Amino acid sequence: MHASLIQIAVDQDEPVKTRRERVAELVRAERDADLVVLPELWTVGAFAYESFAAEAEPLDGPTHEAMAAAARDAGVWLHAGSVVEAAGDDLYNTSLVYGPDGTRAAAYRKIHRFGFDRGEAVMMAAGEELVTVPLPGLTLGVATCYDLRFPELFRGLVDAGAQALVVPAGWPARRRAHWTLLAQARAVENQAYVLACGTAGTHAGVEQAGHSIVVDPWGEVLAEAGPDEEVLRVELDPEKVTATREQFPALKDRVLGLPRPPRHG
Numbered sequence: 488m489h490a491s492l493i494q495i496a497v498d499q500d501e502p503v504k505t506r507r508e509r510v511a512e513l514v515r516a517e518r519d520a521d522l523v524v525l526p527e528l529w530t531v532g533a534f535a536y537e538s539f540a541a542e543a544e545p546l547d548g549p550t551h552e553a554m555a556a557a558a559r560d561a562g563v564w565l566h567a568g569s570v571v572e573a574a575g576d577d578l579y580n581t582s583l584v585y586g587p588d589g590t591r592a593a594a595y596r597k598i599h600r601f602g603f604d605r606g607e608a609v610m611m612a613a614g615e616e617l618v619t620v621p622l623p624g625l626t627l628g629v630a631t632c633y634d635l636r637f638p639e640l641f642r643g644l645v646d647a648g649a650q651a652l653v654v655p656a657g658w659p660a661r662r663r664a665h666w667t668l669l670a671q672a673r674a675v676e677n678q679a680y681v682l683a684c685g686t687a688g689t690h691a692g693v694e695q696a697g698h699s700i701v702v703d704p705w706g707e708v709l710a711e712a713g714p715d716e717e718v719l720r721v722e723l724d725p726e727k728v729t730a731t732r733e734q735f736p737a738l739k740d741r742v743l744g745l746p747r748p749p750r751h752g
């Protein structure tokens with residue numbers, strides 16, 4: 488299976504509409520891929536909080552229209568990164584996945600909101616459901632950016648059958664080392680591919696890490712981007728997940744139900 492991660496440069500001097508059209512063309516150019524992955528909130532910018540409300544869109548909004556058409560034209564599975572979803576009075580950071588015929592196969596509302604007492608954490612509502620997407624031969628588990636710090640979410644995805652963990656992000660350059668380390672850790676501990684697709688450029692004064700990365704189920708880095716806009720192309724082999732889990736069956740040694748109460752004395 489051929490996968491392409493498109494690390495988009497998000498700069499606020501490029502209007503959202505222009506970027507949307509530009510990204511749709513970048514997706515169409517990946518017609519030789521089976522799966523294409525885009526980053527988190529590449530339309531508005533993950534840190535452009537002041538634009539969230541203005542750029543919020545319903546699930547069937549302009550990004551959906553553009554990405555459904557791009558997936559269909561290219562004939563690829565498309566993880567289109569995330570949008571600011573407007574749902575009633577709430578906003579969500581919602582990832583969208585399309586099949587090669589352009590139908591929306593899944594929507595995932597980010598569970599762990601970033602910002603502590605500001606930004607996304609106070610402006611957006613939290614998702615509550617894990618989402619997996621069965622592609623022919625490979626089941627994806629989806630998570631978004633800050634979710635990468637929460638291993639229990641990924642275990643939930645693996646328990647639901649995920650073999651490749653797809654993580655669109657808008658990760659800041661300041662914590663790039665965490666990004667790389669956590670992507671590898673999630674791959675090793677879950678014996679799964681990790682496809683982590685970030686943004687480049689600077690928006691809202693926050694320099695982005697870039698350095699999108701693909702890690703195999705043994706923890707080997709298959710490809711890593713630089714800091715600028717770039718397309719990473721990799722080959723994924725579902726058999727590698729099966730073989731890793733059979734040859735080094737650590738997932739079978741899990742002790743469920745921890746923590747137990749400590750014993751004193």
Ligand SMILES: O=C(O)CCC(=O)C(=O)O
Pocket residue numbers: 533600601631632633634636657658659662665
């Ligand atoms: O966890 C981090 O360091 C970055 C998370 C983030 O930027 C996000 O979730 O938007």
